[in-house]
Amino acid sequence: MRFIETWTPATLIATRDLTSSIREFLIRPESFDGAAYPVGSHIDVAVTVDGRPETRSYSLIGEADRAGYRIAVRRAEDSRGGSHYMWSLAPGARLTITLPSSLLPIDWARRHYCLIAGGIGITPLIGAAQALARRKAEFTLHYAVRSREDAVYLDVLGTLLNERLVVHAGDEGRRLDLDSLFASLPPDAMPLFCGPMRMLDAARRAWTGAGRALSDLRYETFGSSGLLPTEDFRVRLADRGIELEIPRDRSMLDALNAAGYEVISDCRRGECGVCAVDLVHIDGEVDHRDVFFSENQKRANEKICACVSRARGTITVDMLHRPDAV
Ligand code: FES
Structure with a gap:
């Protein structure tokens, strides 16, 4: 598969608070040449959560910058600990990061595009907007936030896009209506979406409801965004008589591996x-946070992606049945 990671040492050059809860980090790897990276690229950062090594992925902001890689991190109270670690860092901190890679394949042959961001999901779309503007493509960026004060990079985007930037601030009564937005798009339009899981589900429903092919909707979401609050839950291993507590700041994948259940x-x-395991019983509720399974598969609750998905209560999984058939 594509996920080959090359880790490299880096230095945190500078930080800048964009809002009271979103901070920008400028990170420069040791050997850095400012080379271009694909639209929608992210880097992984090695973080420490409760003394344990973990990794977090962050989208790169904008196109290549000779100063280094820019990411923005929202300090989330219900996060799994990565944002608290990042916010604890001061300029000069040593980091280990991966080189940029993109999971957002874009068909550049289209004439029309539609960019849709929810909250911190704006970060990968800034580079996309810059690339599309350079190509003189026709597009609008719809940016949904609770309040305009939560919006970031409005200065950069406003200068770049003018009236092609539409901010949908909930507290101004200007909510994003995905059904009418998608209905208004030309037939060849390709939407690029990044936002929380609940908004992605709505976008998928609206897109298919508009009679469009789901394969045309390009999206990213964040593993920390679910439909339920992030809290501790329990995992029972079928046939082994073992039950594990999954703390709120740890993934089920890491907890199982740390306990010796690979x-x-x-x-x-x-x-x-790849990490999907069979769900055999649910005593509570499952919060599927992956973008791998379809809505129908999630509703069926037969498998769960251990790396990002969570639950409320206790779930029983069978790890003997590997997901070769998913
Ligand atoms: S490792 Fe890829 S979905 Fe979990």
């Missing part, structure tokens, strides 16, 4: 399905 993984972002 689950293979690849992307660790809910995208490849």
